[in-house]
Amino acid sequence: MRSTSRTEAFPAHTPAAAQIFTTVLSHGPLTRSEIAGRTRLSAAAVTKAVRPLIEAGYLVEDADDDARQPSLGRPANPVQVDGGRALFIGVKVTGDELIAVLTDLCCRIRVARHLPLTSRDPGAVLASITALVQELLTEADGFGVAVHGLGIAVSGDVDRAAGVVRYSPFLEWSDVPLAELASLATGLPVTVDNDVRALTVAEQWFGAGVGLSDFAVVTVGAGIGCGLVVHGHVVSGAHGVAGEIGHVAIDPAGPPCHCGNRGCVEAIAADSAIVGRIREVTGIEVADTAEAVDLAHAGNPGAREVYARAGDAIGRGIATVANLLGPERVIISGEGLAAYDLFAEQIREAFAAAAFGSAARCDLQTRPLPFEEWARGAAATAIQSFIRSDTY
Template identity: 80%
Template sequence: MQSTSPPEAFPAQTPAVAQIFTTVLSHGPLTRSDVADRTGLSAAAVTKAVRPLIGAGYLVEDTDDAPRALGRPANPVRVDAGRAFFVGVKATGDELIGVLTDLCCRIRVARHLPLTAPAPGAVLAALAELVGELLTEATEFGAPVLGVGLAVSGDVDRAEGVVRYSPFLRWRDVALAELAATTTGLPVTVDNDVRALTVAEQWFGAGAGLSDFALVTVGAGIGCGLVVHGRVVAGAHGVAGEIGHVAIDPAGPLCRCGNRGCVEAIAGESAVLDRVRAATGTPVADTAEALALAHGGHPGARQVYADAGTAIGRGIATVANLFGPQRVIISGEGLAAYDLFAGQIRDTFARYAFGSAARCDVLTRPLPFEEWARGAAATAIQSFIAAPTPPRRAPAAAPRAPHATGTRAHA
């Protein structure tokens, strides 16, 4: 069992409390006046919400000699990052990437654990092992772990906690949140991996302070997370932002979704490898070999990457035309090839973006795989802030995973 006592319960989670806490989490330290300006709430409402958050230890006041206005405290408040911890796990087809974060979603420990098989039972067994190791690490920080976030590619119903379809794990209709909560003994949030990463970028990354932005990920698949009017958009059926399956060439290559000419069928990792093999006659084994051919100047390989950039540019232009974001952030492991297709992305976006949509800022942001797991932790923090009641169960620590590898960072 966890050796530390649970913190005092998070104050009653009204929309105002959640909004104020999230604002301080993303932008703090802030004075109460700053919080009121950012949230549009009255000064009285902010003061009323901040008081119990300080009393419960989730916010702390930085005392200094700042002047006080109209008798209200002018000292800034900030989140006490060490008040609680969360686990985030990103599942790929062959490994779990796990992180332990503090309440400000700063990674304190990271671990990688290989998967022996993609079947739900095998993944849950590995998850128990990985979470157990991270819980053991958490005891040294002196605060409890209050939730787990899981990030999975594909069609994920966060509200129901169900993975409807994950192509890389080959899952259909897996009630992952319920199964993982039983396995770990902690509240579990399950979300699509790109949406989870979008939450982290909205709160702590290149989307902080923006009301409308998109995150486009390039790698094994082509994903897109959308923030519209300050909210991450999942859509009525949970698949909003699937630009990887926007068809841009009806006569193009067959996509795994069954259609032809999708962005992912041209620019996804496996598609690029297949097209490099066909264009060069070389049985390249992986992305590194394909990149080596292109960087070595092989015209066929270079054309494949140029076509991928054109497809991505079309996809980004579609997002800009439909949603009008202030910024599009491009990330993912596919950025290793960015120098080979950056020009095509830029030129194609400019060609297909309509009118003022072309003013959208297109930003590249390489992120390590641990950031995907951090995104999963961000969804767990988000659920904790919005939950009607605080989590109460304390899990038992599972044995250490001797074959897991990882890093550790102390504040």
């Protein structure tokens, strides 16, 4: 593979400068005084940080905006991120497919690609990721802009700081140093993170979490995941597993979970758990989630009861998050939303019953997002690493 390593560093050498750039990225265009207000930094600190970003071309100033008046002698023209200044690649890894996107610095998707996985062996998956990255690097040549980083989103226990997939049940991986391997294979700085946390970064910067200091993203589908934003920061915890509501046990006598416990939210409400339980209850050999949804929509009482139980489990899991952290909003997403009408009522009822006091005021918002958005989240983590200079 041709050399694609980043040839320049982001000209933000302090946490304040990175904070300012991220604020403009999410909320811009903004004047310097507006940036100061949002970041609670001094006007002098903002001016000092903005200048090199403009000089390097990462921020551009709109000198034609006459509607804004100068304040205290400082420039009042708004600044915004030049999305075309750099490109990034994001890859979402599922159990049977890779979804990859090429994005600009504003995380707008320019090109998207899908590639089926024929094997879950780490070496085979790495080879497929490398092939997809090479294809997107070729696409990037047409934009005439360098690719500055690669983000990879994987389900399970992922140690972002070390770049290691500690455990991914769907891929059956343990202790795979994916960031190091992918960087050697592609020549790019690589960030590896849990897929739900990556999606949460994208929602915080560009989606339903913009402007919120405390919110959560709960995903339903193959697994039950949760990303947390507390005081404006995506939280991974000391061991990288913060937000694992899929493994909150809500029924000690419930079905066994692959984590070794019983009655976890995921053991009741994940797609495979729902399909398996419907087979048991109805005696009908439904092949997959689509057939399970069709059976429930056709009015089969056993199938509908299984979905109702799943909704109750999800609602209780969300209530646990609300009780512990008190988020302003919980964004519900994931491929499992295809069946949302079958358990939406139970989710809200269980949440209302289990949420304590004012926690019940948390806004539950449904947001269907295709896997391209998860790959975009992976690209967002690469942008985040580039801004913070914390690549591996």
